[in-house]
Amino acid sequence: MERLRKLCFYLAFMFSTITGSTLATPSTCPTDHPLQVPLSSPLHRDTSPWSHPPLCITDKTQPSFKYCVYASSTLNAGHGISFITRSNTEKDILPFLTTTCSPLTDLARRDLAPNTSSSAPYIIRNLPTKNHGRGVFARRHIQRGETFMISFPAVVIDQTLESDDASEHLSDADRFKLFKAAFEQLPVPERALSCAASWGEGNLHENIMRTNAFGVKIAGGRYSGLFPETALMNHDCAPNAVIRFSKTTLATEAVAIRDVEPGEELTISYIPIDLPIKERLSLLESHFNFQCTCKLCSAPPDKQRYSDLRRERIGSVRSLIKKVKETSNVDDLAAELFALVEEEGLQLKLKEYDNELWIVYYQLGDVDSAIKYAEAALKEAEELGGVQGGEDDEVQVAIRRNLGIMRRLQAQKAEL
Numbered sequence: 001m002e003r004l005r006k007l008c009f010y011l012a013f014m015f016s017t018i019t020g021s022t023l024a025t026p027s028t029c030p031t032d033h034p035l036q037v038p039l040s041s042p043l044h045r046d047t048s049p050w051s052h053p054p055l056c057i058t059d060k061t062q063p064s065f066k067y068c069v070y071a072s073s074t075l076n077a078g079h080g081i082s083f084i085t086r087s088n089t090e091k092d093i094l095p096f097l098t099t100t101c102s103p104l105t106d107l108a109r110r111d112l113a114p115n116t117s118s119s120a121p122y123i124i125r126n127l128p129t130k131n132h133g134r135g136v137f138a139r140r141h142i143q144r145g146e147t148f149m150i151s152f153p154a155v156v157i158d159q160t161l162e163s164d165d166a167s168e169h170l171s172d173a174d175r176f177k178l179f180k181a182a183f184e185q186l187p188v189p190e191r192a193l194s195c196a197a198s199w200g201e202g203n204l205h206e207n208i209m210r211t212n213a214f215g216v217k218i219a220g221g222r223y224s225g226l227f228p229e230t231a232l233m234n235h236d237c238a239p240n241a242v243i244r245f246s247k248t249t250l251a252t253e254a255v256a257i258r259d260v261e262p263g264e265e266l267t268i269s270y271i272p273i274d275l276p277i278k279e280r281l282s283l284l285e286s287h288f289n290f291q292c293t294c295k296l297c298s299a300p301p302d303k304q305r306y307s308d309l310r311r312e313r314i315g316s317v318r319s320l321i322k323k324v325k326e327t328s329n330v331d332d333l334a335a336e337l338f339a340l341v342e343e344e345g346l347q348l349k350l351k352e353y354d355n356e357l358w359i360v361y362y363q364l365g366d367v368d369s370a371i372k373y374a375e376a377a378l379k380e381a382e383e384l385g386g387v388q389g390g391e392d393d394e395v396q397v398a399i400r401r402n403l404g405i406m407r408r409l410q411a412q413k414a415e416l
């Protein structure tokens with residue numbers, strides 16, 4: 001469980017693509033989320049819907065484009081949001097300013113100060129080991145599938161400005177000027193500024209983004225989003241939670257992937273969870289700048305070796321399942337697979353494995369088993385949706401369509 005993180009690399013694959021067609025119908029709730037700038041203010045009239053005049057700097061490669069800071073104080077219970085994006089994409093982000101009335105908003109408000117809210121299922125605590133910063137700990141039993149944390153983004157930045165060729169578009173001085181404005185124009189800058197800055201020396205705001213940002217897609221564009229509450233969750237190679245992204249609210253939701261007991265740290269994995277230890281350590285070191293000391297990575301060598309062997313066996317079992325011709329053989333292999341998943345704490349992979357199994361059973365003509373695993377895969381996808389990027393929706397649509405066909409087949413068989 002480590003403090004340092006750079007989540008852009010892996011989490012970019014965890015989030016659903018946000019497209020214009022999926023946006024919620026705009027709504028307003030002015031009493032819940034008062035604008036920081038009164039409607040009667042001349043500033044508001046001049047800059048609406050933004051709470052500050054957009055600060056824009058011309059792109060060096062394309063003089064017709066500008067990168068601008070667009071800040072609104074309405075999102076996230078008045079804690080606001082700042083976007084840095086090209087002026088021609090301003091229209092793509094406008095709809096999100098009016099989606100702050102989600103039923104999740106109360107939870108998000110609670111999660112802005114979980115330690116003082118008696119209803120929050122977790123608390124933020126310092127980690128016992130020095131220099132390891134803070135972590136998120138269960139305050140009560142958290143059930144598998146429970147959404148226990150909601151976090152709206154504070155700062156969202158076009159990923160071009162965080163890429164290796166960012167300086168081709170803007171000088172460092174200009175880039176940092178935009179970053180600074182994005183943070184300072186938040187009604188509560190401390191929410192973003194209190195995030196860890198662990199990515200070496202240099203500009204503070206860039207460092208905070210590099211350390212904590214998640215990759216998201218908004219209307220087809222790639223952005224880095226700073227979700228301050230979610231960013232408090234540390235890495236573990238056998239995590240008990242996963243992050244999913246809401247297409248309609250721009251919020252991240254932390255969901256328990258197994259039952260969590262009071263006092264346990266709530267963790268996520270920054271990398272694919274089914275890798276052997278060597279690959280995990282190398283990936284975490286090269287992309288996230290830390291050496292993992294989670295329970296799995298600090299286990300005695302023989303335990304690590306058995307863990308790797310089990311993971312290897314999971315791969316072999318999955319390959320075998322696709323090749324066998326008898327359903328009884330699939331039954332045996334499936335039982336072995338689920339036992340290995342349980343032993344290795346890889347419950348996050350169940351959706352993928354159940355999805356593979358229903359297809360195999362269907363191809364072998366065992367409709368009853370196919371329905372059983374298709375329903376299990378659908379349940380997994382619904383509970384932990386948004387985990388594998390835009391694929392989730394497609395998986396769910398395909399399963400629902402095929403479940404309909406299979407249930408009709410099952411009914412016909414019963415009539416015979």
Ligand SMILES: [Zn+2]
Binds near residue numbers: 237238280294295297
């Ligand atoms: Zn580890």
